[in-house]
Amino acid sequence: MNKLDETIQFSVSKGLMWLCKNQNQDGSFGDLYPITTTALALLAFEKHAQKQCILPLNPNYTFFNSVDKAFMYILENVKVDGDKIYFEDYGNTNMPTGCVLAALAASGCEDYLIAYNEYLPINGYTFNQLKQEIINYLTSSQNDDGGWGESTDPYNSCSSNVITGYVVLGLLMEKWHGSCLSKPIFNKLENWIEYIQNDNGGAGNYSPTDGVNVLNTGFLIEEMYFLNYPSSNNNLKWAKQYIADNWCMPCGYCKTGWNNHPVANYEATFAVTLGLSLYDVEYLKTSNSVCIYWYRDITRILLSQQSQDGSWPASKVNFEQSDPVLSSVWAMLTLEYIVACEI
Template identity: 30%
Template structure:
């Protein structure tokens, strides 16, 4: 006989109820687990789609520095009108993205051209009378100045406000059109000293706020920047075409200055041009590392210990280039110390009259004794926030009393007068008003129908050293354009410090 345990009906009912509750609880827990897993997976896979679209800066048209910057949503691709970039250019621009591919990069071991590059004197001494500057007045606050010069409405207002005319803007556009039509297929300009000529052309476009995104000139600007970047890749950071020692520091500095401004613009616009920042940093550091150790200036061939010690013509370009590099926000070793030594050198070049000489020996660059580097000396201080330095005040008085301009006269030294234009507008007041009236209309009057300027001065008897700007049409056209952009390219000074 076997014994069997048997539950009472009440106990059986309680057991069944417990089983039902356990089943329901298990189902609920399982459902909650599935919901939780779904949320985790959704967060992982949907996160890239929930990120905010990058913004592109649109520059305010208002004259006030405190204007708010309008922000526009940016699509994932860059659209350019009226035509798309060529296949080689299409790889270069990306909005806030990285790319392993640049425009075709030349091999480093490609032979360097060394023929037909000038004798050095026309680019060395000849370029020693001034040149394109980094901008007095507002250079220390370049985001504001860039924002302002990017508005056609603001440019027109500042032209009138600062002594310009509608004809100035017409002349600038005609000049930019000429440059566009005469760009080489590889993106450069000119047939020799191409790094320097290309740098000047890019500066002329950026001075009018024409960037790689510009509707009319975007492709032109992009090709020019790319040419310099590829040159820097090939030459390991040096932006020169040949091996002549005299032109080298001019070309490298001008091209570095252009890439410095290009980097700042592209960073603000969210554009990525492969290798642009890398080459800009290497080029700027090369300038700092090759400063003359004794004088504090810069010399031909970037000699660091040569007996000559450099000259103000070469030095002023390095100072401008380093200012553009500094504003990129990148780090450069010993930037502060290099500029301090450089400004000491510039001060030593000032003559007792107030004019700035070619070097510390007091040499003038003009056949009539005028110190043609006066504007270069003044601007060197102004760009580094020393607009009230005694050297600037003395230089302005000297220029007001002695500077002359006439496109078809011996005093048409475009190189020196472009420096003076920037330095004097940074001074402002009567000094700028009088100087502006001495060159503005005469410069516009001598522009040709095709947008270019003919040979200035009276040939070899010009009151300047060298004939580079007389014979080189790209050189003189870019200087003329830059002179007429001075009204809006940088914020003017308020006058008298």
């Protein structure tokens, strides 16, 4: 482990300790989107446990108690619809369900037996069985255009690239663990990728011209990786070019970049790092042939913006980042993915 990795690991450990101290009494994390935030927090703990070569639900893991309570909270809020299982954050079902799938898949505990509460409809399930019924739900909730909206409710079903990115995060983690996903998911998602990419290479959110920025483009690259796009793919190259050309732009409403003084868009750092690390991208090159060592820039900014208590500050970049817990989880996941890609 080099010195930068050590610094990042120390930062993440400090952040996870802060997270444990600020876990809600019911086992959840955060205030805005408790299921989504708790699932992403679990993913951060799991990445840390993986680095320590221990399973997160092993009682000897440093943060076992927090992980156990978090899983209990999520599983006690399960929704069952026949052979489909989903989770809900105030009407939003696809994003939390995708994030829960990611947390379950990344746990490495496929045969873990759910026995928190004998009255739970999933009592006696293994994580593997639970994941399959979650996939059943996500398969049924995918829109005809290939993306996912907030839910299957007609008023909230319009596909969003951000929500699609979180659903694909769960599906990607499950794909890595050998799950056989249905072919229609891949075919429909390819249609979405072709639709949502703007002529400038970037990606929008609800349409190719809506909210085009590096955050949406990071999720676009993740979606391309899920579909096995090769590094030589022209659409992928254009997406990376867009991120490079907008690297120094500010973040915020109608802004295209990822960083603002004094607080960055931590969701954007996560999405960009996720996409670029999957393809082992070492540097980006602007249209003017300027090389950008993206992971160094993000690492420097995140380390400098971490508070003394281990958290990252809330931001006015968007509503979601008004919750310092969610901002902190995004920042920690960003740093963990930077270390994991070992560029």
